[in-house]
Amino acid sequence: MEFGFNIPTAGPLARPEAIKQFVERGEALGFTIFAIADHIIIPRKFRPVYPYTPTGETDSFASGAALEPLALMASLAMMTKKARLLTSVLVLPYREPVLTAKIFATIDVMSGGRVIAGCGAGWMEEEFKVVSAPPFAARGKVTDEYIEAFRAMWTSEEPSYSGEYVNISDIYFRPQPVQKPHPPIWIGGDSMAALRRTARLGDGWYPVGISPKHPLNTVPRFAVRAKKLRDMTEQAGRDPDSIEVSFWAVWYREDDPVTVDDGSRHILLGSSEQTAEDVAQMAEIGVKSMVFNFMRPSLSQSLEAMERFATEVMPVVRG
Numbered sequence: 001m002e003f004g005f006n007i008p009t010a011g012p013l014a015r016p017e018a019i020k021q022f023v024e025r026g027e028a029l030g031f032t033i034f035a036i037a038d039h040i041i042i043p044r045k046f047r048p049v050y051p052y053t054p055t056g057e058t059d060s061f062a063s064g065a066a067l068e069p070l071a072l073m074a075s076l077a078m079m080t081k082k083a084r085l086l087t088s089v090l091v092l093p094y095r096e097p098v099l100t101a102k103i104f105a106t107i108d109v110m111s112g113g114r115v116i117a118g119c120g121a122g123w124m125e126e127e128f129k130v131v132s133a134p135p136f137a138a139r140g141k142v143t144d145e146y147i148e149a150f151r152a153m154w155t156s157e158e159p160s161y162s163g164e165y166v167n168i169s170d171i172y173f174r175p176q177p178v179q180k181p182h183p184p185i186w187i188g189g190d191s192m193a194a195l196r197r198t199a200r201l202g203d204g205w206y207p208v209g210i211s212p213k214h215p216l217n218t219v220p221r222f223a224v225r226a227k228k229l230r231d232m233t234e235q236a237g238r239d240p241d242s243i244e245v246s247f248w249a250v251w252y253r254e255d256d257p258v259t260v261d262d263g264s265r266h267i268l269l270g271s272s273e274q275t276a277e278d279v280a281q282m283a284e285i286g287v288k289s290m291v292f293n294f295m296r297p298s299l300s301q302s303l304e305a306m307e308r309f310a311t312e313v314m315p316v317v318r319g
Contacts, residue, residue, distance in 0.1 A: 008295055094133050
């Protein structure tokens with residue numbers, strides 16, 4: 001099992017000196033994935049369609065602050081030595097695909113082959129308009145084409161691709177990424193659309209698990225969804241074992257246990273012993289990596305949460 005955590009992109013911890021301490025201490029403690037969320041511009045007003053609350057409302061973006069993830073990933077490549085760098089996840093329609101593929105490839109070269117392209121279709125229509133992205137209603141099709149175009153560019157020095165939203169021909173794409181055949185493409189999301197995209201196009205599945213429509217807040221619920229993905233992958237003519245299953249425990253904290261609607265304990269909420277038990281059970285059903293949220297009100301509290309996990313959970317799980 002690999003362990004990672006998300007990097008602050010907004011708020012008081014999104015400062016160079018704090019981020020540097022985060023990643024340096026994280027690598028020293030054995031964390032091997034650093035995840036970077038994506039927003040470019042937060043509109044002052046947007047419809048209440050946030051997918052991770054029952055009402056669709058959130059104050060998570062009230063400040064409007066957001067470090068750009070690919071620029072931050074390039075900085076992390078220079079701050080770190082071993083950890084994989086994951087976009088968590090990049091909203092593909094926001095960025096022109098040829099330039100985006102070249103940026104990913106460049107970071108992969110500069111990091112010695114440590115990039116993971118976490119990809120998603122997005123949810124905030126107002127941000128689509130601000131960044132002049134393709135139509136919001138077409139975001140699924142656009143995302144699929146961009147992924148296919150990335151793969152074409154990352155596996156050929158003279159790629160070609162023809163789609164409705166991207167066409168590539170008569171170009172060189174050099175240098176190629178370090179990783180072969182290409183940097184892993186992880187698909188974010190827990191909806192059926194995300195599962196279909198993973199089954200057809202993904203090298204990994206990376207759900208958050210807090211969507212009210214598709215709660216993955218217990219191990220059995222996650223197991224059912226993971227089994228569905230395996231079935232869909234086989235139906236797509238691919239080997240389910242070729243897809244790395246990861247999980248982003250964005251809600252993680254050390255606290256009293258929480259009970260969900262069916263009376264079960266909410267996964268990854270409780271004592272360190274309970275967290276270790278949850279992680280071990282997730283490993284048994286095929287989860288290869290987990291990303292946690294150690295961000296707390298202050299840098300010292302955040303580092304303490306990271307240290308506690310590394311001391312009390314990781315050794316238990318790894319034996």
